[in-house]
Amino acid sequence: MKLKLQKLKLSDTNRFAELANNKRLWLNMRDTFPHPYTIGNAISFINFSKKDNDNHIFGIFYNNELVGAVGLHGQEDINRHSVELGYWIGEPHWNKGIATKAVALIVDFGFKNLDINRIFASTIESNLASSRVLEKNNFIFEGVSRKSAFKNNVFLDEYNFSLLKDAY
Numbered sequence: 001m002k003l004k005l006q007k008l009k010l011s012d013t014n015r016f017a018e019l020a021n022n023k024r025l026w027l028n029m030r031d032t033f034p035h036p037y038t039i040g041n042a043i044s045f046i047n048f049s050k051k052d053n054d055n056h057i058f059g060i061f062y063n064n065e066l067v068g069a070v071g072l073h074g075q076e077d078i079n080r081h082s083v084e085l086g087y088w089i090g091e092p093h094w095n096k097g098i099a100t101k102a103v104a105l106i107v108d109f110g111f112k113n114l115d116i117n118r119i120f121a122s123t124i125e126s127n128l129a130s131s132r133v134l135e136k137n138n139f140i141f142e143g144v145s146r147k148s149a150f151k152n153n154v155f156l157d158e159y160n161f162s163l164l165k166d167a168y
């Protein structure tokens, strides 16, 4: 599979917004991910992703076509050696193994380039595909945060996963 992670460019804006503007996708994301997702939202996000800070955000390119995004987000204080992993894939490309491979690539990037010992992610209880992506990348299930998410007017459990550098 020809999969690459590359920094997003403003020329990716239209396709990015087109893929991101999807309620089925939004239902599995934090509410900071807008819906509807406008061209303006895509421009803001792409500009944010270009900044040099402790967010490391990439576009996911499958056969040179933009299909989604993935990022590692730095934490603070005593959690400063942990990063949170986030990702999404546009619906036309679901179930082709793309997220699994993109997570493998960003885990490799993170442990090789950042001063971190842990990568973590949480999925809401209904998002079994995302839990599976983490399991396929050897993330360990840490437990459930009971009804910690309020999404689309429903309280949902969150499943917590992590991968430690030692185990990588």
Ligand SMILES: CC(C)(COP(=O)(O)OP(=O)(O)OC[C@H]1O[C@@H](n2cnc3c(N)ncnc32)[C@H](O)[C@@H]1OP(=O)(O)O)[C@@H](O)C(=O)NCCC(=O)NCCS
Residues within 6 Å of the ligand: 024, 025, 026, 028, 029, 086, 087, 088, 089, 090, 093, 094, 095, 096, 097, 098, 099, 100, 101, 121, 122, 123, 124, 127, 128, 129, 130, 132, 133
């Ligand atoms: C979750 C998401 C990233 C998965 O991306 P993807 O590229 O389709 O994932 P992959 O193809 O690499 O792997 C999906 C796995 O989940 C499985 N799966 C898919 N739907 C499933 C379901 N409803 N129940 C159980 N497993 C499911 C697939 O069979 C596959 O596992 P397998 O290889 O063992 O068969 C994608 O659906 C998405 O972007 N969803 C919306 C946003 C989101 O959830 N982001 C993550 C937030 S934590």
